[in-house]
Amino acid sequence: xxKTKLYRCRDCSVKKDGSAIFQYxxxxxxxxxxxxxxxxxxxYVKKYGKDK
Ligand SMILES: [Zn+2]
Numbered sequence: 001x002x003k004t005k006l007y008r009c010r011d012c013s014v015k016k017d018g019s020a021i022f023q024y025x026x027x028x029x030x031x032x033x034x035x036x037x038x039x040x041x042x043x044y045v046k047k048y049g050k051d052k
Contacts, residue, residue: 010037011047024048 007021008014022044024036039047 007038009040009043011039011043014040016040 004017006015006017009016009021020040021038022041023038024044024047
């Protein structure tokens with residue numbers, strides 16, 4: 001049995017595997033990425049208004 005690590009969306013608390021969790025990425029400032037919340041796709045689009 002394969003264990004998949006699940007992440008919880010910070011907004012809606014749904015649990016998804018890593019491939020379905022997104023974090024805002026700023027190529028110029030890694031610290032922003034580290035502090036950004038983990039969000040499911042729907043919440044990510046809602047929060048940032050665009051696809052990754
Ligand atoms: Zn969500």
